[in-house]
Amino acid sequence: MLVAAAVCPCPPLLVPEVAAGAAPELNDARAACTDALGVLAAARPDLLVVIGPAEPSGRGTHPEGTRGSFHGFGVALDVRLGSAKGDDMDPAGAEPRLPPSLAVAGWLLERTGWSDAPIEGLGVGEPLAAEGCIEVGRGIAARAERVALLVMGDASACRTLKAPGYLDERAAPFDAEVARALGAADVPALKALDVELAYELKASGRAPWQVLAGAAEGAELGGALLFEDAPYGVGYLVATWS
Known part of the structure; x- marks a missing residue:
C-alpha cells in the first residue's frame, strides 16, 4: 500500500554542476526537494519506487545501483540509483542506463x-496511456506493505x-490545475489529466503523475504543495503526499 509520495521536477539543471553559474x-x-524526500524517509517505507519520464529506449525497470550520468550535459558526473547493490546487473564498465529523470532522482x-x-x-514513456499508467501504479502499490514513491516530472514547457x-x-x-491536484492529493483529477494537451504542452510529468494516481487509490493520503514556479x-512543482 502507498504510504507516502514525493513529487519533484526533473531538469538536469537541478544538479549544480550542470547548472554552473545559474545554479x-x-x-x-x-x-523543497530535500524537504519532500524527508517526508518519504519519515514514512519508513519497505520499498521506494522512483518513477520518471523516459524515452522508449529508457523505459522499464532499473534495479538499485543502476548507473546514471550527466556526461551528455557536459559534466563528468556519475550517479547511482541508491546503493551499489545492483552491480551484478550493472557491471563496471557498462554504459549508464538511467534515463535523465532518474539520474536526477539518483542525485x-x-x-x-x-x-x-x-x-x-x-x-515511463509518453505514449503510455492514462489507464496504462494507472494500472502500473496499482501494481506498484501492491508490491509491499509500505510503499513510497518518488515521482519525477516537469509541468508544461x-x-x-x-x-x-x-x-x-x-x-x-x-500547470495551475496540476499544482492544485498535487497539493490536494486529488487522485481523480490526476487520472483525468488531458493526455493530448499534456503532450502538446510538453509536460513530461503527465505519465508519472498518473502512475502515482493509480498507486494512491484507496490510500487516503493528504497532500502539500511545497514549491511552484516556472x-x-x-x-516545476514539488509536492508531498502522506
Whole structure:
C-alpha cells in the first residue's frame, strides 16, 4: 500500500554542476526537494519506487545501483540509483542506463543520504496511456506493505516566449490545475489529466503523475504543495503526499 509520495521536477539543471553559474536560481527548488524526500524517509517505507519520464529506449525497470550520468550535459558526473547493490546487473564498465529523470532522482537521493529502504527505478514513456499508467501504479502499490514513491516530472514547457515549447496560453491554466491536484492529493483529477494537451504542452510529468494516481487509490493520503514556479518557462512543482 502507498504510504507516502514525493513529487519533484526533473531538469538536469537541478544538479549544480550542470547548472554552473545559474545554479543559485534553483536553490529554492532543491531545498523543497530535500524537504519532500524527508517526508518519504519519515514514512519508513519497505520499498521506494522512483518513477520518471523516459524515452522508449529508457523505459522499464532499473534495479538499485543502476548507473546514471550527466556526461551528455557536459559534466563528468556519475550517479547511482541508491546503493551499489545492483552491480551484478550493472557491471563496471557498462554504459549508464538511467534515463535523465532518474539520474536526477539518483542525485537527489545521494544528496540526502537515502538509506531507509530498498529502491527500484521505473521509466515511463509518453505514449503510455492514462489507464496504462494507472494500472502500473496499482501494481506498484501492491508490491509491499509500505510503499513510497518518488515521482519525477516537469509541468508544461510553454510558459514564456523563450520556453522550450514557446508560449502557449493553455500552459499556465494546465500547470495551475496540476499544482492544485498535487497539493490536494486529488487522485481523480490526476487520472483525468488531458493526455493530448499534456503532450502538446510538453509536460513530461503527465505519465508519472498518473502512475502515482493509480498507486494512491484507496490510500487516503493528504497532500502539500511545497514549491511552484516556472523558471526558464518550464513548470516545476514539488509536492508531498502522506
